[in-house]
Amino acid sequence: MWWDDSVSIPTSRSLPWPAALPASSRQRVEATLDPLPEHRRTTFALRVARWWDDLLEGLAPYPHPAEVGARVVELAAAAYLARDEDLHLLDERRSLEPDWFQRPEMVGYAAYADRLAPPGTGLAGIAQRAEHLRELGVRYLHLMPLLRPRPAPNDGGYAVADYRQVREDLGTMEELRELARTLRGQGVSLCLDLVLNHVAREHPWAAAARAGDERYLRYFHVYPDRTVPDRYERTLLEVFPDFAPGNFTWDEELDGWVWTTFNSYQWDLAWHNPDVFCEMVDVILFLANHGVEVLRLDAIAFLWKRMGTQCQNEPEVHQLTQALRAAARMVAPALIFKAEAIVGPNEVVHYLGQGRHHGKVSDLAYHNSLMVQIWSMLASRDSRLATHALGRFPAVPSTTAWITYLRCHDDIGWAIDDADARAVMIEGWRHRQFLSEYYSGEFAGSSAEGLVFQANPATGDARISGSAASLAGLGAALHQLAAVEQAGDREQRRVAAMAVDQAVARVLLGYAVIYGWGGIPVLWSGDEVAALNDERWAEVPEHADDNRWAHRPRLDWAAVLEAREDPSSATGRVYAGLRQLARVRAELPHLHASAAAETVASPDPGVFAVVRRHPVGPMLQLYNVTEQPRTVPGWWVSELGLPAEQSVDALNGYPPNLTDDGSVYLSTYQPVWLVRP
Missing domain, CATH: 3.90.400.10 (Oligo-1,6-glucosidase; Domain 2)
Known part of the structure; x- marks a missing residue:
């Protein structure tokens, strides 16, 4: 253990450095730390000792790991010296509350800074949205790439020309530091993107x-x-x-x-060069010292190149991420990593740590498959594929958490595995084609208004852009309602109003799955007011060839005000529904990320079922993914550990609706969270 074998016993004249740290590096580190009080120096030395073995193990891809490790410790000492007092306090608090990001009160929000803040206000304007975020229960704010990019085109900001500067139109690094401090004071953690795989040609x-x-x-x-x-x-x-x-x-x-x-x-970047690794360590610590609490490690899957492979998800990626995390822990235990790895189930779990890297890699990872399967269920009205595909995810470390989301800034690629499809007697390629046609509105009966992105004529695959509300058919339903109101036909108006109701219900059902899965559910900016596709997305020349900007609208503050004032409108119902989900979620220990979500096969394929087992008792989530009422047998619910007649639906505080034979009744697109009262 690190406290037995590699640490010298501290005395008034010595610090508890790991024995393997070279004497010359130790001397330079101690000289760097000399201005600090003794307790600060001791804390740093203890952290180095704690994380030294993880660091060296992660640096194994390099010929001389100990030499690189010593360089890292020297960089860490300089960053530790520069760390503000309030951040040292945050580090101590987070060391005592290591599960802070796993707790059920954690709800996330993601946006482009310039599209969230009032126009022209930049980073300073983000603070003006604080009340709005608090109403939604937000404790984690992800501002999309805001480090200085190259001039357009710049891949939406992911072509970074300077890791140490903010976009000129948004402000300065000092304003970023102040924003992080303001958010921290309100209990909100700031998340930023760090592009690891590449830099702009102008960097x-x-x-x-x-x-x-x-x-x-x-x-x-x-x-x-x-x-x-x-x-x-x-x-x-x-x-x-x-x-x-x-x-x-x-x-x-x-x-x-x-x-x-x-x-x-x-x-x-050539990550086989240890100089690149050390540069990125320095960047990570620089951002941590500006108050960033979560770093989204962008394009992480591509770091290591190996001839004869796809150069994705190579073992060295996980080793080097472990080393980066160990270096960050030495300086800033409050900082956590989020892996941006949109890969299959058997690969994505490695970004949270498997085998000897268990719990040592990233703290968070995107659950892309969950997003895909929700939209698949809503299109097919069938939960069987989702139940099977999500049920075969390997277990992840109990100290980590998924990032769950219904929509994000990116397109949706229909990541339906052929083997998963065969297991439920469907053809993978045909289902992917169906989803593309359904969400682009080409499929008969579909009211979705997505846009085809990056179609592949060789495979027939086509990714889809579009806001959650537009994909759920709300835009088409509202247009239909406006048209029939002009005509004055009562029956047509009833049918159109029902279409609006169902579209709203689809959005809220999708988010109920997201909020109920565990981890950190992240709300994409605009979804809280059921924002539709931005019809003017192509008017910005840089965006004209990238229809993903259709679902990246500026936050419509007028719609927010309308949602607050008119809870009967479509925007108002979505807004109120999301606030309710956050309030209920915060009170349910079952939704702590350390308790895994387990899919179970429902007797009715129109109902998606998830069980969470927690020491306070089980939780059964039921989701009707169809527009028709559904039931599940009471005996089946009881076998899962929750007799229906002894349960309450946490979403409304009442017992579930039961039929005469004791079955649980679910209305159109209804979510039910059963717990013991």
């Missing part, structure tokens, strides 16, 4: 490489001809086949081919 490292600096040339994958790139291309996938085919770009200034997985202006 200083890339500029130095283009100028011929040998040190910085080694920060990138550069080849004099197509020989090596062509060998890699045999097994690589294309991320954006429509507007960024291939994975390498010829650069005249470099006089070579540079690896560019995403776009020609985004240069992949």
Whole structure:
């Protein structure tokens, strides 16, 4: 154990450094920390000792892990010296409450800063939305990429030209620090994106490489001809086949081919170079010292390159993430990592830690499959595929949590596994095609208004853009209602009003699944007021070729005010429903992320069922994914540990509706959370 074998006993003249830390590094670290009081120096030394083994194990891909580790500790000491007193206090509190991000009161919100704040106010304007966030129960705010990007095009801000500066139109690093401090005072943790895989062509490292600096040339994958790139291309996938085919770009200034997985202006970093690792450690600690509490590790799956593979999810990715996390823990235990890895179930769990990396990698990971399966159930009115696919996820460490979401800034790729589809007697490719057609409105009877993004004619796959409300058919229903109100036909108005009701119910059902799954449910900005697709998304020249901007609208403050004042409107009902979900969720210990969500096969395929088992008792969640009333037998509910007649629906505080034979009755798109009273 670290406190037995690698730590010297502290005395008034010595600090408890790990024995393997070289003496020369130890001396430099102690000189750096000399201005601090003794208790601060001791705390840092204890943290280094605690995380040293994890750091070295994670650095195993490099030839000399101990040398790189010593460099990391020296960087950490400098960052620790610069850390503000209020952040040291936050570190101590989080060390005593390591499950802070797993608790059921955690609800997240994600937005582009300039589209959340009042126009022209930048980071300073985010604080003006604090009351709005509090009403929604938000404790975690993810502001989409705001570090300085290259000029447009910049992949929505993910082509970072400077990790240490904020976009000029949003403000300064000092304003970011002040915003983080303000949010922290209100119990809200700030999450920012950190793009790990690549930098913009204009980044200083890339500029130095283009100028011929040998040190910085080694920060990138550069080849004099197509020989090596062509060998890699045999097994690589294309991320954006429509507007960024291939994975390498010829650069005249470099006089070579540079690896560019995403776009020609985004240069992949050479993570096999330990200098790149140390640079990114320094960036992470810099952002942590500005008050960032969660870092979304963007494009993390692509870090390590290996010939003959897809160069995604290689074992070294998890090792290096463990090392990054260990370095961050030495300085800022309040900081946690979120892996942006949109991969299959058997791969994504590794980003939370499996095997020897158990619980040592990222603290959070996106549950992309849950989003996909919710939309699949709503289109097919069938829960069997979701029950099977979500049920085969391997267990994740009890100290980690999923990020769950109904929508995000990105498109929806129909990640339906062929084996999962076969298990429930459907064809994977045909179901993916159905979902694309359904949510683009091409399927007969569909009221969805999604936009096709990056269609692949070879496979027939097509990803979909669109807001949650538009995909749920609310836009079409409201248009229909407005048309029949002009005509004055009472029956037609009744049918149209029912369509609006059902669209609202679909949105709230989807979010009920998200809020009930555990982890941190994240609300995408605009969904709280049932925002529809932005019809003017293409008017910004930079956005004209990227229809994902249709579901990235500015927050409509007038709609927020309407939702508050008119709870009977579609926006008002969605707003009130989300507030209620957050309030109920916060009071249910069953929804602590350490308790796993288990899917169970429902007797009625139109009902999706989830069980959560917690020491206070079980919780059974039932979701009617159809527009028709459904029932599940009372005996079946009892076998899951919750006799219906002895339970209450936590969403409304009343016993569930029972039929004459004791079955639980669910109305159109109704969610039910059964617990013991």
